Amino acid sequence: MPGHFSQKKNRILTQSSPVMTQAAHAVGVALGARLKGDDIVSFVTFGEGSSNQGDFHEAANFAGVHKLPVIFMCENNQYAISVPTKKELACERVSDRAKGYGMFGKTVDGNDPLAVYEAVKEASERAHSGGGPSLIEALCYRLTPHSSDDNDMDYRRERRSRCGEEKGRSFDFSRLLKRTEHFDQRERNRNRKKNQKDCGRGNGLRRKGPICRAGVIHALCL
Numbered sequence: 001m002p003g004h005f006s007q008k009k010n011r012i013l014t015q016s017s018p019v020m021t022q023a024a025h026a027v028g029v030a031l032g033a034r035l036k037g038d039d040i041v042s043f044v045t046f047g048e049g050s051s052n053q054g055d056f057h058e059a060a061n062f063a064g065v066h067k068l069p070v071i072f073m074c075e076n077n078q079y080a081i082s083v084p085t086k087k088e089l090a091c092e093r094v095s096d097r098a099k100g101y102g103m104f105g106k107t108v109d110g111n112d113p114l115a116v117y118e119a120v121k122e123a124s125e126r127a128h129s130g131g132g133p134s135l136i137e138a139l140c141y142r143l144t145p146h147s148s149d150d151n152d153m154d155y156r157r158e159r160r161s162r163c164g165e166e167k168g169r170s171f172d173f174s175r176l177l178k179r180t181e182h183f184d185q186r187e188r189n190r191n192r193k194k195n196q197k198d199c200g201r202g203n204g205l206r207r208k209g210p211i212c213r214a215g216v217i218h219a220l221c222l
């Protein structure tokens with residue numbers, strides 16, 4: 001699948017279709033690095049629904065027992081397809097589970113890139129200095145249906161108003177960026193045009209047949 005890429009140069013392992021198998025891979029990478037004496041931190045992401053799979057708990061327990069340098073990063077968008085978090089979790093937060101595996105756990109605002117950056121940086125420093133794994137939960141809200149096959153109006157009527165709120169908050173972040181020397185309006189316009197062009201090209205390819213349907217998915221994922 002086009003979304004399942006890997007890249008040796010930057011040590012990116014492919015994801016897989018069965019959710020959460022990546023946790024055991026990430027823990028294995030961290031263990032292998034420790035045995036070889038490599039000072040790395042292994043970073044793995046997943047959704048809150050996926051965190052209910054046995055794979056998560058086995059991987060988190062092993063990483064906690066052996067104090068391995070792993071960052072478990074959960075994007076909690078409050079839905080696993082049609083299932084809301086209150087039917088997924090018996091605890092309030094995914095990060096509450098960290099304590100049971102002897103690791104540090106924290107929930108941050110997933111719409112705040114600086115809060116996410118800070119939490120990941122701290123977790124990375126902790127892992128590099130021998131403090132073991134961390135579980136970070138980035139709380140957000142799924143803005144779209146789960147997939148093109150999913151009609152989420154069947155199970156959540158409040159999406160439109162919630163999306164308005166969420167988009168308002170990301171707009172605040174662009175205002176914050178504008179106050180820093182890192183924001184370049186011309187570069188932003190260039191990127192926006194390029195993204196629109198890529199999506200248009202993907203849509204054009206999609207109309208040509210089944211292979212090209214992958215093209216549009218790829219363009220949207222970038």
Ligand SMILES: Cc1ncc(C[n+]2csc(CCOP(=O)(O)OP(=O)(O)O)c2C)c(N)n1
Nearest residue numbers: 017018019046047048049050077079080081
């Ligand atoms: C082992 C396994 N079971 C079921 C599925 C079908 N499935 C695909 S995505 C998904 C929901 C995952 O929810 P979450 O982890 O919250 O991720 P999100 O889609 O919200 O990003 C399910 C059940 C799967 N891919 N793998």
Ligand SMILES: [Mg+2]
Nearest residue numbers: 047077079080
């Ligand atoms: Mg989810």
